[in-house]
Amino acid sequence: MTPFKLTEELIAQIEELIEHQRDAELNSLLEDVHYADVAEIINELNEDEATYLIKLLDSYKTSDVLTELDEDVREAILSNLSSKEIAEELAELDTDDAADIIGELPQEMVQKVISEIEDREHAKDIVDLLRYDEYSAGGLMAKELVKVRENWNVLTCVKEMRAQAENVTRVHSIYVVDEEDKLIGRLSLKDLLTTSTKTHIKDVYIPKVDSVNVNEKPEEVAKIMSKYDLEAIPVVDEIGRLVGRITIDDIVDVIREEADKDYQMAAGISQDVEADDSILDLTRARLPWLILGLIGGIGAFLIMGGFEEDFKQEQFIIFFFTPLIAAMAGNVGVQSSAIIVQGLANDDLKGSISNRLIKEMLLATLNGIILAILLFVFVWSYEGKVNISFAISISLIAVIIVAGLIGTFVPLFLHKRGIDPAIATGPFITTSNDIFGILIYFMIAKLILGI
Amino acid sequence: MTPFKLTEELIAQIEELIEHQRDAELNSLLEDVHYADVAEIINELNEDEATYLIKLLDSYKTSDVLTELDEDVREAILSNLSSKEIAEELAELDTDDAADIIGELPQEMVQKVISEIEDREHAKDIVDLLRYDEYSAGGLMAKELVKVRENWNVLTCVKEMRAQAENVTRVHSIYVVDEEDKLIGRLSLKDLLTTSTKTHIKDVYIPKVDSVNVNEKPEEVAKIMSKYDLEAIPVVDEIGRLVGRITIDDIVDVIREEADKDYQMAAGISQDVEADDSILDLTRARLPWLILGLIGGIGAFLIMGGFEEDFKQEQFIIFFFTPLIAAMAGNVGVQSSAIIVQGLANDDLKGSISNRLIKEMLLATLNGIILAILLFVFVWSYEGKVNISFAISISLIAVIIVAGLIGTFVPLFLHKRGIDPAIATGPFITTSNDIFGILIYFMIAKLILGI
The missing domain is CATH 3.10.580.10 (CBS-domain)
Structure with a gap:
């Protein structure tokens, strides 16, 4: 098999042929191209060109092409087709794909299109499928068996x-x-x-x-x-x-979409977007999480301000480790929540919540001690003050433990409540851990330094 | 179908039956249980119990069970079986599964086991498959067709x-x-x-x-x-x-494993681990990224120290916004890198790197301006100083743009170089963006405040 490669030359060639309405050449050029590849080509064309091509090619092929198109491209093309033309496409499709496409049509078109489908048995099956929630086995299944x-x-x-x-x-x-x-x-x-x-x-x-x-x-x-x-x-x-x-x-x-969704959630992208979506769509997906981060940052500012008088004179250096503390709290939180979210998604999480928490506490303590020793060595050799080095390192251990526990508990808790635990990863856990981490850090530092 | 449910009672019952060697009851209890479910049961047993059960049950079933077990459990069981017993299991399996299992055996066992397989045609096919890199089509394929x-x-x-x-x-x-x-x-x-x-x-x-x-x-x-x-x-x-x-x-x-791997990378977990792995394995997977974060935090500390004299007296408040700046830089970097990594994984990223960067710059500018306005309003109303509010807000925009560009550029660059871009997400991008963000922030603030 020579794999199909979508090139700019091919797109240009097809646009040229469409412009000059050289239908025979278009047909022979695309005859042996797989429908999934034709869909990739059409995704790159403008609305008129795309519609032209769909109307030109055999409906045996275009029906499958339609199922593979980007949703917005499909919507645009369908809005240029008559209900009869759409019905002809649907006649070629399995009931599940046909129902998915009908589900995207404007309400007033649905009935028209269905009444134009010649095979009444097929139409009946499609109508049956429309009853089911898209997000269920009924919404996924086909009647063909x-x-x-x-x-x-x-x-x-x-x-x-x-x-x-x-x-x-x-x-x-x-x-x-x-x-x-x-x-x-x-x-x-x-x-x-x-x-x-x-x-x-x-x-x-x-x-x-x-x-x-x-x-x-x-x-x-x-x-x-x-x-x-x-x-x-x-x-x-x-x-x-x-x-x-x-x-x-x-x-x-379904597996790909679930994985993409969890991945995006973890990265702080709330809607299903792709790199090629519009700047406005991308902003809508990204901004809410950034605002959450902004609020978290303001929280951190307020906490630091609250400790200003305590550390301003002598132990000023304490403030300079806040980004480190916040970063560690965030990283540990994301690590532990990710592993829980993944375990839940793959259904391989056994045992009780309290066992999980004990394990995470041991793990965080181990990691925390190693990191605290490294930090202690650095601060001591850099600043030469044992008490400050000690205060910062001990706080780090505490922060890491708390961050690990929050990262473990929150997704487990959400899951118990029937809420998708994936929302608890990424910015959500980072932001809350930033705030808790910074607060714990200053409180412990204050205690140890005896201020 | 009544779905199978793994309960602690069932495990206890099976352990009881094994202890008293009540083979007939064990056989009839597990007769109608799917091999994937039997594997789940065996994963919960100790090594002796697991081996007992594998030896007891029909090799027609246990061969499939073996393929579904956790790798460490399988390894333990196989170490208790003779080469003849292993060969009998492999005889029941498709060549690809048999080759996968043989690939896990110690070198000295491989030849013994293969020579014990009675069907020489089958043995030959398995040996053929062993030649292929595990991470290739040859490593995935079966000879049966x-x-x-x-x-x-x-x-x-x-x-x-x-x-x-x-x-x-x-x-x-x-x-x-x-x-x-x-x-x-x-x-x-x-x-x-x-x-x-x-x-x-x-x-x-x-x-x-x-x-x-x-x-x-x-x-x-x-x-x-x-x-x-x-x-x-x-x-x-x-x-x-x-x-x-x-x-x-x-x-x-493969799809699940790829998705899991990318997800773990994004969360700063470097090896393929599960929630149920040992604390040592989990530490090995998590600690390197935390050390990276620690180094980043020390970098941030050094930068802040470098600006200590500039802001210590009058504009002390500048320091208190460092966590906010770091968090925003990190979040934006993760968002933009995640969307690129996902686009690359799904093969739906078209156009040149420079176009991507221009788009990300526009997007980051838009998000940055909105967030900067919110921050300006807060700082101004809280502190009442226009120049400081202005300096912080303008820096925020710059930080967000730079973070977005780094998050977009790095995975694209790695991909061009043939390196898995997934390593550029998560802690890697957060840490580098933290440092760059904080540096840019102080430099711009200093410039605007005219210090």
Whole structure:
């Protein structure tokens, strides 16, 4: 495979061809390009060019292209298409992708588009999917699947499957249902390759089948599928009826999005933004956390001001270690919260909160003592005052312990309360640890120096 | 499905049964438990109990259990097994999993274990896989796949496939090769369901097939598979011969590990650790970054000391805003570097470095002005001195711009140099921005206040 490479020359060439409406050349140029790559090209074009290309290319391909486009580009293109044109695109898509696109349309368009879809069965399935919360197994699943009844034999089964498989892009498992459409088991394609055609399904099917409830959260589905190495999982409703199927490619997207979200949270970016978003969008995502940092900084200022008289004359140097204390408190807090957030996300955190806190305290004490010795050596050799060196180093240990405990406790606490612990990482923990750290630092220094 | 839940009662019950060697009860208790869940149970047991259970249960199941265990637990158990016992486990595994396990064994065991594997074909495949770098497509792939020759007909094909499929857990695609074993195309299982048995493969196969080179990096394979929604991808050697296949479940692990690694880097955790690792391992992963922070803090101390005489008498308050300046510089740096690192990881960063820097400068200026106004209002109303308020606010803008530029430039620069940009996030960027920020702050304040 020669991998596709998006170049400026290619974009320029395509823009040129669009400008001169050289449709045949465009078609042959893009014929062998994968839809995901066509989507990358279209993301770089302006709205008119993009719409032109979508209208020009075969809807078999453009429907898939639409699912891969950036959301704002897709929205712009769809606003230039008639409800009939949109319906034609949706007809080519699996129900889950079609429902996702319909979900983005303005309310008044939805009904028009659905009524234009020729295959009424397909339209009905899409409408069914629209009922589900986007953020649930129901919102992820597709209606396309291969299912057989337990009282069929393998021959009937294969016949029915051939018909059903026409609509299913990838067959993973064959699901077995009872009279009431309740999921009772599965058949693997491999089994089918090696079983005689006269056998009855009820004699060969595997009665054990993993499934998820239609209301399950996407991360939970992701955890189950990746833990059990599943490539598809059936979705059942409240009374166990088979209503859809989730495939691993959708779950890969969920895993990526979750990871991106946690990463952005940890970096103090509150919305889902990309480097190529507008300055205004980026500001909206970044400014709130910076304002939090500003408030924290003002808090630190007020604390330092409160200790001004204590240290102004003799131990002035104490003030100069505030950035160090704040940095250490912040770093330790981020480290310990990150490891908890990650443990929670990967579901590999066992044991009680108090055990975690004891462990973190031991860890922080160990790290704190090592760092305090280094700092003591520096301050002593630089300033030559044992009492000040001692005060600063002891405070550092205390600050590190408290920072570690806050970093451990806050995400665990939020998680217990059902709040996403990822918000407790990054600027949130840094800011609160800055303030606590600085306060503890001055209080201990004052105590030790006996002021 | 009733999801499996790991409880302390269950662990206690199993430990009890092991202690009294009640094998039949253990077997029946664990019979219907998925191997991934059995692995979770064994991770909680001590070495003797774990070994007992692995020896007791059917090797068909325990082989899969072994692949799911924590690395240290697996290592301990394997050290208690004879080379014959290990060989029996490996016989049940796909070649990629078997090779991964062999790769962890002590050198002197490797040859013994391999010579004990009865199926010599399987042993040969495993040995082949050991040649590849763990961190490459070759290190990820399995030898198990279904391949057919272009000059066969569908009937021969189905017969051969039945035989091959016995060894392949999940059939995704059927790969078509020429006389020299070069990959030339594929057949889908769906095609096979709908094609007559007399047809020749060369008349029906799809000559377009994505593949990756055996030396490709895992992240690249992950990008290709998730971009093109592939569930398996064939791996070819330097001259295009089909040598293996990578499946999406391994790629899901790669994606998770990459995301975890980037997240930990951003949080200042340098090794792959989990919350349940030992305090020593955690210290090793966290301490280096804390020492970096300590050095940064000492730098800040030295800078402040250098400006002591300038501000000590009149504008003492200037010192009290250092934590605020450092926090803002750090936060902005982390935000901008995180967005670049993520853009690079997701491959959606286009345009030149200079364009990025101009954009970041505009963004930082906008954020900086808003934050500076807020700070000005606070300082002015609190202290009533216009010149000091002005000096602090103007410095803040400058600090934010410089921090944003550093945060943008450093990861882009590292990436250009072929270094993982993720190391530039977190403590690295915070510490350098702290120092630069504080230096700029005092210099500008001094300039504006005309000292």
